[in-house]
Amino acid sequence: MPWRSRQGRRSARRRRGAAGDRGVQLHPWSAHLGSRTRRVGPARTTSWSVGEGRRRTRENASVPLLPSIDEARAILLAAVTPLPTTDIAVTDALDLVLAEDVVAAHDVPVFANSAMDGFATRAAAAGSHLRVAGESRAGAPYPGTVAEGEAVRISTGAALPAGADGVLQLELVDDDGDAIVLGEAVTPGRNVRDAGSDLTAGTVVLRSGTRVGPAELGVAIGAGRAAVRCAQRPRVAIVTTGDELVTAGDALVPGQIHDTNGPTLAALAHRCGAEVAGVGHVGDDLEATRGVIAQALEAADLVVLAGGVSVGRHDHVKPALSDLGVRELLWRVALRPGKPTWMGERDGTLVLGLPGNPVSAYVTFLLFARPALAALQGGDPTVPRTTAALGTAVPRHPDRDECVRVRAAADGTVHPTGPQGSHVLSSLVGATALAIVPRGEGELSAGSEVVLEPV
Numbered sequence: 001m002p003w004r005s006r007q008g009r010r011s012a013r014r015r016r017g018a019a020g021d022r023g024v025q026l027h028p029w030s031a032h033l034g035s036r037t038r039r040v041g042p043a044r045t046t047s048w049s050v051g052e053g054r055r056r057t058r059e060n061a062s063v064p065l066l067p068s069i070d071e072a073r074a075i076l077l078a079a080v081t082p083l084p085t086t087d088i089a090v091t092d093a094l095d096l097v098l099a100e101d102v103v104a105a106h107d108v109p110v111f112a113n114s115a116m117d118g119f120a121t122r123a124a125a126a127g128s129h130l131r132v133a134g135e136s137r138a139g140a141p142y143p144g145t146v147a148e149g150e151a152v153r154i155s156t157g158a159a160l161p162a163g164a165d166g167v168l169q170l171e172l173v174d175d176d177g178d179a180i181v182l183g184e185a186v187t188p189g190r191n192v193r194d195a196g197s198d199l200t201a202g203t204v205v206l207r208s209g210t211r212v213g214p215a216e217l218g219v220a221i222g223a224g225r226a227a228v229r230c231a232q233r234p235r236v237a238i239v240t241t242g243d244e245l246v247t248a249g250d251a252l253v254p255g256q257i258h259d260t261n262g263p264t265l266a267a268l269a270h271r272c273g274a275e276v277a278g279v280g281h282v283g284d285d286l287e288a289t290r291g292v293i294a295q296a297l298e299a300a301d302l303v304v305l306a307g308g309v310s311v312g313r314h315d316h317v318k319p320a321l322s323d324l325g326v327r328e329l330l331w332r333v334a335l336r337p338g339k340p341t342w343m344g345e346r347d348g349t350l351v352l353g354l355p356g357n358p359v360s361a362y363v364t365f366l367l368f369a370r371p372a373l374a375a376l377q378g379g380d381p382t383v384p385r386t387t388a389a390l391g392t393a394v395p396r397h398p399d400r401d402e403c404v405r406v407r408a409a410a411d412g413t414v415h416p417t418g419p420q421g422s423h424v425l426s427s428l429v430g431a432t433a434l435a436i437v438p439r440g441e442g443e444l445s446a447g448s449e450v451v452l453e454p455v
């Protein structure tokens with residue numbers, strides 16, 4: 001496996017202290033089970049309340065209440081140790097989170113300049129005849145002072161010459177080369193971009209905690225920066241599991257499918273500002289699974305495993321993690337798709353065992369890996385959620401909150417994109433959000449307000 005070790009980064013993290021040093025409690029989900037376990041009555045089909053929802057069982061068994069999406073997320077986030085910060089070239093900082101305020105070193109624009117190609121003059125009435133005294137070009141300012149009765153040819157972005165009050169654009173000027181006639185009045189400030197009208201020297205232009213997007217990158221450079229202090233880029237190792245998986249483009253023999261989770265999860269990790277340390281695959285074999293996870297743990301700050309976390313005979317991920325000393329934070333969430341999600345931690349490295357169904361893996365990455373990656377970078381893990389009215393009635397799951405792939409219509413209502421099976425990846429295409437449909441009986445009627453998780 002071509003994964004580089006992140007030994008240096010790990011020791012840097014250890015110097016800063018592990019989760020325990022920050023007084024953070026790791027929460028093995030099993031610790032919650034005592035108080036959250038209900039004994040189900042003797043009848044073969046029994047319904048009982050779980051928070052707002054209901055759960056049915058045909059078993060006379062003790063059934064644990066599973067954590068909700070938000071509870072599971074909180075348990076994971078409590079285990080996050082933010083990565084060390086470092087100075088990074090602004091041009092390499094895309095999608096990283098600032099660990100300092102960026103203060104403008106100077107005004108932007110640095111000098112008053114023209115918003116138009118035209119002529120710079122002192123304030124003058126329409127019809128004024130002016131002598132063209134010279135030119136101010138972008139990068140080559142006019143060296144003199146504009147006197148009464150004079151104009152200076154000027155380019156967009158060129159410095160407003162001393163003595164000039166404003167600019168009249170070419171289209172409004174009668175120009176014979178050496179002299180001009182103004183078609184309209186030049187009033188003070190006309191077509192002038194003042195110094196400091198974008199950024200003012202000495203003011204904070206980007207706050208610590210801001211994610212660097214293309215605009216922030218440009219603003220930091222404009223403010224005079226070549227480097228900014230950010231948390232290190234988190235490294236994510238992705239491992240897909242399953243004998244049935246083959247690489248994109250390979251011919252399929254009966255029983256095989258293409259590995260869509262590996263590349264899809266890698267793309268999601270990139271979008272979260274992570275460096276993908278590697279995308280690996282392992283068959284349904286305990287020893288091999290242990291081996292590849294051991295390498296992934298050395299290479300990454302977050303290990304994302306996909307598949308093999310359910311209860312089948314060939315699901316080796318949980319035993320392998322246990323053998324490797326990865327501490328379980330929780331297994332299973334009251335969520336559809338994504339119920340068998342597993343979370344753990346070892347020496348500050350987070351591990352997510354995502355269910356193998358492609359939509360389950362995608363949805364649980366968004367719900368859990370995305371905020372964890374933000375928190376690793378010292379950023380706000382809160383994903384801005386909005387609400388919308390359902391445009392169509394949606395069936396509810398009795399005991400799991402469901403993330404329904406929806407598309408927003410022009411009137412703002414949201415509609416399921418198509419079939420919602422956890423294998424139907426095509427229903428994510430064109431989805432504008434995940435609508436969180438709370439568990440319950442029957443269906444959630446059209447017009448009901450739902451919370452939207454961005455995709």
Ligand SMILES: Nc1nc2c(c(=O)[nH]1)N[C@H]1C(S)=C(S)[C@@H](COP(=O)(O)OP(=O)(O)OC[C@H]3O[C@@H](n4cnc5c(N)ncnc54)[C@H](O)[C@@H]3O)O[C@H]1N2
Pocket residue numbers: 240241242244245257258259260261262306307308309310311312315337338339340354355356357358360422
């Ligand atoms: N008896 C039970 N069976 C299952 C339960 C359960 O509670 N009891 N839960 C179901 C749910 S819900 C889910 S979700 C899946 C999760 O199972 P695993 O995480 O163990 O995933 P696999 O069995 O390995 O795969 C499930 C499904 O996804 C396909 N897959 C796996 N990896 C990939 C990949 N990289 N690219 C594309 N497709 C992939 C795989 O072929 C299976 O079809 O368990 C249910 N079963």
Ligand code: MOO
Pocket residue numbers: 335336337338339340355357360422
């Ligand atoms: O939870 Mo599974 O992800 O419903 O298909």
